Amino acid sequence: QSALTQPRSVSGSPGQSVTISCTGTSSDVGGYNYVSWYQQHPGKAPKLMIYDVSKRPSGVPDRFSGSKSGNTASLTISGLQAEDEADYYCCSYAGSYTFVFGGGTKLTVL
Amino acid sequence: EVQLVESGGGLVQPGGSLRLSCAASGFTFSSYWMSWVRQAPGKGLEWVANIKQDGSEKYYVDSVKGRFTISRDNAKNSLYLQMNSLRAEDTAVYYCARELRFDYWGQGTLVTVSS
Numbered sequence: 001q002s003a004l005t006q007p008r009s010v011s012g013s014p015g016q017s018v019t020i021s022c023t024g025t026s027s028d029v030g031g032y033n034y035v036s037w038y039q040q041h042p043g044k045a046p047k048l049m050i051y052d053v054s055k056r057p058s059g060v061p062d063r064f065s066g067s068k069s070g071n072t073a074s075l076t077i078s079g080l081q082a083e084d085e086a087d088y089y090c091c092s093y094a095g096s097y098t099f100v101f102g103g104g105t106k107l108t109v110l
Numbered sequence: 111e112v113q114l115v116e117s118g119g120g121l122v123q124p125g126g127s128l129r130l131s132c133a134a135s136g137f138t139f140s141s142y143w144m145s146w147v148r149q150a151p152g153k154g155l156e157w158v159a160n161i162k163q164d165g166s167e168k169y170y171v172d173s174v175k176g177r178f179t180i181s182r183d184n185a186k187n188s189l190y191l192q193m194n195s196l197r198a199e200d201t202a203v204y205y206c207a208r209e210l211r212f213d214y215w216g217q218g219t220l221v222t223v224s225s
Contacts, residue, residue, distance in 0.1 A: 003154070036211050038155070045205060045215040046147075046155065057213060089155050091212070097169040099145075099157040099210075 022090030119219030132206030
């Protein structure tokens with residue numbers, strides 16, 4: 001149950017696109033199409049942004065998209081806005097009803 | 111509106127016990143898996159445990175197996191986490207979350223394990 005690997009930080013200017021990677025193994029990310037992404041603003045609870053690799057919950061802007069290739073999942077945010085500045089966490093199903101999160105990525109909007 | 115409200119956190123000495131509660135409203139509680147996820151101060155998220163709709167299946171992260179017990183009372187729309195033999199490394203904000211995709215979260219309750 002090792003944590004998934006995410007970059008510590010990424011940044012982009014308003015209007016640009018950024019991609020956050022999430023690397024696991026064949027026992028988690030690579031083995032199942034159950035990767036989700038969460039946005040967390042300081043002092044707030046996490047918010048689900050993407051589930052099942054690429055599905056968006058109702059109310060999440062289509063600027064947020066998810067994908068997966070092999071053992072690496074990615075979250076892409078296009079048309080960056082100031083309110084997108086937050087921490088982002090990936091999470092993968094790891095079998096036997098267990099889950100593993102990534103270490104988190106701090107997104108800075110320049 | 112889906113609401114999850116955690117309670118029961120506080121300061122406890124190493125080796126002590128604490129019971130967290132999560133009151134659910136705005137949805138049919140008995141129809142959903144429920145989970146606990148924690149976040150140590152300044153750190154990332156860690157899945158802790160989950161429980162099936164009828165309580166018949168429970169799963170835990172290795173670091174809490176044998177010490178923590180997840181349970182639920184569908185008649186009271188409530189989720190619980192009994193935490194025994196607490197360690198300093200259990201210090202965290204504990205969130206309850208709905209479903210296995212964690213689609214709704216509570217505001218969290220802080221557990222501090224310190225002498």
